[in-house]
Structures are given as C-alpha cells and as structure tokens.
Amino acid sequence: MEVKTNYKYLENISLEEALEKYIRKINESGLILGKEEIPVEESYGRITCEGVFANISSPHYSASAMDGISLMANKTFGATPTTPVILKEIDDFVWLDTGDPLPSNCDAVVMVEDVIKLKDGSIQLISSATPWQHIRQIGEDICAGEMILPSNSKIEAASIGAMLAGGVLKVKVWEKPIIGLIPTGDEIVAPKDNPKEGEIIEFNSSIFSAMIRGWGGKSITYKIIGDKLELIKEGLAKAAQECHMIVLNAGSSAGRDDYSAKAIGDLGEVIAHGISIKPGKPTILGVINKKPVIGVPGYPVSGIIVMEKLFKRVLQTMQKVEFPPNQEKQAILSRPIMSTLKYKEFVRMKLGVVDEKLVATPLNRGAGVVTSFVKADGILEIPLNLEGIEAGSKITVQLLKDESVIKNTLVAIGSHDPLLDTIYDLMRKKDYKKHLSSAHVGSMGGIMAIKRGEAHLAAVHLLDERSGVYNSSFIKKYFPKGGITLVKGVKRLQGLMTVKGNPKGIKNLQDMTRDGVVYVNRQKGSGTRILLDYLLACDGIKTDSIYGYEREEFTHMAVAAQIASGSADTGLGIFSAANIYNLNFIPLYEEEYDFIIPERFLELEDVQNFLEILTSKEFEKILKTMGGYKLEQIGQIHRMDVN
Numbered sequence: 001m002e003v004k005t006n007y008k009y010l011e012n013i014s015l016e017e018a019l020e021k022y023i024r025k026i027n028e029s030g031l032i033l034g035k036e037e038i039p040v041e042e043s044y045g046r047i048t049c050e051g052v053f054a055n056i057s058s059p060h061y062s063a064s065a066m067d068g069i070s071l072m073a074n075k076t077f078g079a080t081p082t083t084p085v086i087l088k089e090i091d092d093f094v095w096l097d098t099g100d101p102l103p104s105n106c107d108a109v110v111m112v113e114d115v116i117k118l119k120d121g122s123i124q125l126i127s128s129a130t131p132w133q134h135i136r137q138i139g140e141d142i143c144a145g146e147m148i149l150p151s152n153s154k155i156e157a158a159s160i161g162a163m164l165a166g167g168v169l170k171v172k173v174w175e176k177p178i179i180g181l182i183p184t185g186d187e188i189v190a191p192k193d194n195p196k197e198g199e200i201i202e203f204n205s206s207i208f209s210a211m212i213r214g215w216g217g218k219s220i221t222y223k224i225i226g227d228k229l230e231l232i233k234e235g236l237a238k239a240a241q242e243c244h245m246i247v248l249n250a251g252s253s254a255g256r257d258d259y260s261a262k263a264i265g266d267l268g269e270v271i272a273h274g275i276s277i278k279p280g281k282p283t284i285l286g287v288i289n290k291k292p293v294i295g296v297p298g299y300p301v302s303g304i305i306v307m308e309k310l311f312k313r314v315l316q317t318m319q320k321v322e323f324p325p326n327q328e329k330q331a332i333l334s335r336p337i338m339s340t341l342k343y344k345e346f347v348r349m350k351l352g353v354v355d356e357k358l359v360a361t362p363l364n365r366g367a368g369v370v371t372s373f374v375k376a377d378g379i380l381e382i383p384l385n386l387e388g389i390e391a392g393s394k395i396t397v398q399l400l401k402d403e404s405v406i407k408n409t410l411v412a413i414g415s416h417d418p419l420l421d422t423i424y425d426l427m428r429k430k431d432y433k434k435h436l437s438s439a440h441v442g443s444m445g446g447i448m449a450i451k452r453g454e455a456h457l458a459a460v461h462l463l464d465e466r467s468g469v470y471n472s473s474f475i476k477k478y479f480p481k482g483g484i485t486l487v488k489g490v491k492r493l494q495g496l497m498t499v500k501g502n503p504k505g506i507k508n509l510q511d512m513t514r515d516g517v518v519y520v521n522r523q524k525g526s527g528t529r530i531l532l533d534y535l536l537a538c539d540g541i542k543t544d545s546i547y548g549y550e551r552e553e554f555t556h557m558a559v560a561a562q563i564a565s566g567s568a569d570t571g572l573g574i575f576s577a578a579n580i581y582n583l584n585f586i587p588l589y590e591e592e593y594d595f596i597i598p599e600r601f602l603e604l605e606d607v608q609n610f611l612e613i614l615t616s617k618e619f620e621k622i623l624k625t626m627g628g629y630k631l632e633q634i635g636q637i638h639r640m641d642v643n
C-alpha cells in the first residue's frame with residue numbers, strides 16, 4: 001500500500017529576504033499594539049506610545065544646592081583674608097540646608113565650610129560670593145511643558161525619576177505584546193523526572209518564555225497539542241484571538257506528522273516556509289488574523305536561533321524599539337569548520353584568552369544539544385556560499401557573555417573525567433568571578449591544543465605501551481623543546497561497565513566478542529580508546545570481532561548512560577562514571593590521569609587556583625565519595641626536561 005505523506009518541497013530563501021518580506025507583510029496588515037496608562041513607578045522597561053511632557057518644573061522653586069547660608073551676594077563683595085566681611089544673622093543672611101527654598105531677598109548661597117562662625121552669632125567671610133552661586137534655579141532640570149521622553153522610547157531607570165520630578169504620575173505605554181507559545185508533538189510531555197522511552201520533555205516553551213520576558217513581552221504557554229491537524233488549527237485559532245503573536249513549536253519540517261505549515265496556511269497565509277539558515281531551515285513565517293505566526297523548528301538549538309534571528313526582529317518592529325546588537329569580537333579559530341554552501345550557519349563557540357589571544361573553538365553543532373548554548377560564549381555566523389573556514393583564520397564572533405567572563409576563564413582541553421566538574425564547582429565556590437571551560441576532545445586532542453597555544457592545561461591519560469609508563473613519554477615526544485610541566489592528578493580505575501546484575505555474564509574482554517554482546521566505544525584519540533586497543537592487543541582480540549567497536553561516545557558519562565539505558569551491554573570506562581549510573585564494574589587497569597601545563601602558565605592566578613583546589617581537603621573528600629581514585633601524588637609538579 002502506498003503511504004501518503006503531506007510532503008512538500010521547502011523553499012530556501014535567505015534570512016534577509018525572508019525578514020524583509022515578512023516585516024513588510026506585518027506592517028501592511030496594520031497590526032499595532034493597544035495603549036495603556038500605567039503608574040510611572042511601574043513603567044521600567046516599557047515603551048512610551050506618546051511623548052511625555054513635564055507638568056511642573058523641576059525644581060519648581062529656587063533651591064539651595066548646598067548646606068550653608070543664603071544672602072545677597074553684593075554684601076560679600078570685597079571680602080578677602082585681609083579684609084574679611086562680617087555679617088549678622090537675619091539682617092544679612094539666613095542659615096539653610098541643601099534643598100531648602102531660597103528666601104526671596106537672597107541671590108546666593110555660601111557653603112558652610114567657607115563660613116567662619118564668630119562667638120556672638122555673626123559670621124565672617126574671607127572671599128566674595130557671586131550672584132546665583134550654589135542655587136538650583138526653577139526648572140534647572142526641566143521646565144513645565146518641556147518634553148521628557150518622545151514617543152516610542154524605552155523607559156529606563158533615570159526616566160522614571162525625571163517623569164516623577166516633572167509631576168508626571170501616569171504614563172501612556174504600548175501594551176506588552178502577548179505571545180502565545182504552542183508546543184506540539186505526540187511525543188512531547190510536560191517536564192517530569194522520569195520520562196518513558198519515546199517521551200520528550202517539553203522545555204522549548206520555557207526557553208522561549210524567558211527570552212520573550214527579556215525582550216519586553218509576555219507569554220502564554222498553551223497545552224501541548226498532539227500531531228493532529230484539526231487540533232493544531234483549533235489551538236492556533238484560540239491563540240490568534242488571545243495573543244498578539246504566536247510561536248507554533250515543532251512540526252515545521254515536511255514529515256508525515258508535520259502539520260504546522262498546513263495549519264497556518266488553512267487559517268491564514270504562509271509567507272515563507274524554508275529559510276537558508278542552519279539550524280532553523282524549516283522555519284515557517286505566517287500570518288493569521290493580522291497576527292504574526294512563526295513556525296519554529298522543534299529542535300531546541302534551532303528554536304533558540306530562530307527566536308534570536310527572526311522572532312526578535314518581528315517583536316522589535318511590533319514594539320517599535322531597537323534591541324542593542326550583540327557585541328562582536330575578533331578571535332582566532334582553533335580548528336577547521338566545514339559549512340554548507342546552501343545555508344548561512346550559526347555555530348556556537350567557546351572562547352578563551354590564552355597567551356593574550358582570543359581563541360574560538362566550535363562547540364557541538366547538533367540541533368538537539370541545548371547544553372551547547374549553556375556553554376557557548378559566542379556565535380560565529382558563516383555566510384552562504386562558504387565551504388568552511390580554516391584553522392588559524394581570524395573570525396568575528398558575536399558575544400553571548402560578557403568579556404570579563406571570557407577573560408576570567410581557565411581553558412582546559414583534553415580527556416574527560418567527572419572530577420573536572422567538581423573542580424569547576426569548587427572554583428566557583430571559591431571565587432564567583434572565575435570560570436573553567438573544559439572541552440572533552442580526548443588526551444591527544446588536549447596535547448594538540450596545548451601545542452597550538454589554545455589551552456592553559458590538558459587532562460591526559462596516555463599509556464606508553466612499550467614502557468607501561470603514563471603520560472611523560474608523550475610529553476617528551478610532542479614537546480621536544482620542553483617548557484612543559486606534568487602535574488600529577490589521580491590514579492583511577494578503568495574497567496568494564498555493565499548494568500547491575502550483569503545479565504550477559506561479562507567477566508573480561510574476551511566476553512565482548514560473544515554473539516549478542518553490544519559494546520559502546522570511546523572516540524579515537526581518547527586515552528580510554530588507546531587503553532582498550534592496548535588491552536585487546538595484549539589478549540590477541542581483533543577489534544572487528546566486537547559488535548559496537550565503531551560506535552563512539554565522547555565521555556565516560558555518555559558511555560555509562562548508553563549502558564544504563566540498555567542500548568549497549570558494556571563499555572570501557574572509569575569507576576566513578578559507573579558509580580554515578582549505578583552500574584556494575586569489572587576492574588581491568590589502574591591508570592594515571594594527569595594534567596599537562598606549559599611552564600609559562602604556572603604562575604597565572606587561574607592556574608594557581610586550580611592547583612590549590614586539586615590539593616584541597618574538600619576535593620579529596622568529594623573524590624572519596626565518587627570512588628575509584630587514588631590521590632597519592634596529586635598536585636606534584638614535574639618539570640619535563642628537554643630531550
């Protein structure tokens with residue numbers, strides 16, 4: 001039987017063209033927000049819809065600007081240290097404080113510190129005052145009838161004070177745009193801590209809602225709607241009644257259950273479906289009832305990019321304000337990035353200052369990897385028609401975090417161990433200004449990053465198969481000119497993880513070759529992979545006899561997670577990862593997990609901090625609970641000699 005799908009070929013128009021076309025359409029539709037009058041004290045961040053004019057002058061009377069005396073300036077003329085002027089209270093002057101009204105027969109104020117008090121209550125001045133000195137004249141700040149803010153201005157903190165000073169107690173502002181968020185998908189469920197297989201936790205709406213709040217809007221999150229065209233249309237129609245704009249989430253591509261474009265088209269008009277950006281390709285731009293409706297792809301990273309690059313622009317037009325653009329910074333690209341000619345790509349980047357140069361490293365590009373946005377310091381925009389960018393190129397990165405965060409980041413690249421998370425947490429507890437960025441690219445990747453000057457330290461566990469010695473021979477090989485130190489870390493247990501009860505009865509490496517046993521491996525270049533290959537060679541086991549040898553994960557935790565979920569029976573990894581996932585552990589080898597730090601970085605404050613934490617009692621205590629570590633040599637610094 002032929003399976004019918006609602007497959008439709010997507011367009012591929014540029015982001016700029018799509019935005020131009022869409023905003024023109026929205027403006028033509030004539031959608032404008034309503035107006036409301038609100039107390040000035042509650043108006044922070046709102047947008048004025050009319051000019052705001054002062055009702056009264058500020059100050060509304062002539063006021064003393066200082067504590068001291070008020071008088072007629074001409075009474076002081078000629079006063080010098082040798083010819084002081086003596087004045088009498090009431091007859092010649094009046095005591096007053098800052099803010100007091102200026103008596104009608106006075107035209108100057110003399111500060112108290114310039115007044116010499118005499119015993120009989122009179123005073124002496126040794127310099128003359130100029131008329132109107134130290135007086136805030138009526139309307140010095142603003143005069144009644146003057147404009148405080150023009151239309152379409154964002155109300156900042158100082159504007160609130162200016163309005164109140166000008167006797168304005170209520171201000172007319174544009175209504176806050178209300179955005180309806182509609183999550184869709186049969187597999188989507190409200191957040192919970194025990195989702196079943198096939199259930200996907202709905203978190204996009206919460207991300208979008210927070211973004212909208214930051215941009216001055218309000219959101220309503222509707223109930224999750226399953227993949228049913230009629231239900232989606234019902235939801236859209238309701239939201240179009242209740243909101244100024246709608247975000248219809250997921251179902252944007254052209255699969256069997258993707259009804260977003262059809263639903264929008266049936267109720268209104270689809271202006272574009274398919275934009276040449278990545279992530280975010282299947283975005284839908286539509287209008288229902290004059291209300292903009294954006295079909296945002298389901299993958300969270302795609303969603304965030306579409307919200308940032310498209311939705312925000314529409315909201316800006318609707319609210320009639322310009323959001324400040326992200327700051328940009330020039331950086332050096334640490335490794336090559338491939339790109340597709342057909343799409344403008346947005347790549348999340350990790351930034352760090354190493355040897356006074358800003359180094360940018362691409363993060364995981366998966367559209368579902370929302371944590372890449374948690375780690376990202378910036379975004380690299382790769383234009384259309386570019387196949388990629390070479391390592392070492394100068395690139396411009398749009399900053400997502402403050403520059404001070406990037407400058408205060410210790411950059412660690414290399415092998416993964418959960419203890420790095422503990423170090424980061426302890427670093428932040430010790431000093432909230434400090435950050436640790438750890439990229440898990442395996443031990444060899446770490447060595448290469450140190451060689452290229454892209455990291456302050458690399459975590460490594462590389463076994464020299466001939467000598468059986470860990471790490472030092474690799475330093476000698478890869479850093480023949482020296483200048484490198486080996487900071488001893490922990491001894492840790494590597495072994496085979498299985499689910500509790502070990503149902504497949506796995507006892508050793510040989511058991512991995514049995515029929516029905518599924519292995520999950522670590523990536524090439526990782527110390528664990530090198531150890532596995534070494535142990536297999538010792539036992540004469542061929543890698544192609546292991547089902548799953550080709551399947552790679554990047555961290556011990558990821559291997560443990562696969563085993564815990566039942567998608568693999570076993571994998572080589574460290575005890576602490578097995579412990580976190582409550583797995584069975586068959587110890588095979590004790591290895592040395594150390595840190596390579598160039599000598600020139602040892603005195604850096606951030607490196608010193610790192611070393612302090614490494615040898616702290618608190619860290620030792622936490623490692624004990626994690627289990628599988630020995631700390632005999634931790635923190636010892638070995639300066640490696642030149643060959």
Ligand SMILES: Nc1nc2c(c(=O)[nH]1)N[C@H]1C(S)=C(S)[C@@H](COP(=O)(O)OP(=O)(O)OC[C@H]3O[C@@H](n4cnc5c(N)ncnc54)[C@H](O)[C@@H]3O)O[C@H]1N2
Pocket residue numbers: 183184185188200201202203204205249250251252253254255258279280281282296297298299300302367368
């Ligand atoms: N055959 C093709 N398949 C896909 C294409 C394509 O061109 N041809 N495009 C891919 C791209 S690119 C994207 S992006 C996605 C867009 O997917 P949809 O918008 O149709 O969304 P779903 O398939 O329903 O969901 C995708 C994925 O997103 C996650 N998700 C969805 N809703 C939520 C939510 N509210 N909170 C958190 N996560 C959510 C979920 O993991 C879904 O699995 O299509 C590709 N497919």
Ligand code: MOO
Pocket residue numbers: 277278279280281282297299302303367
């Ligand atoms: O367009 Mo999708 O958003 O590339 O992942």
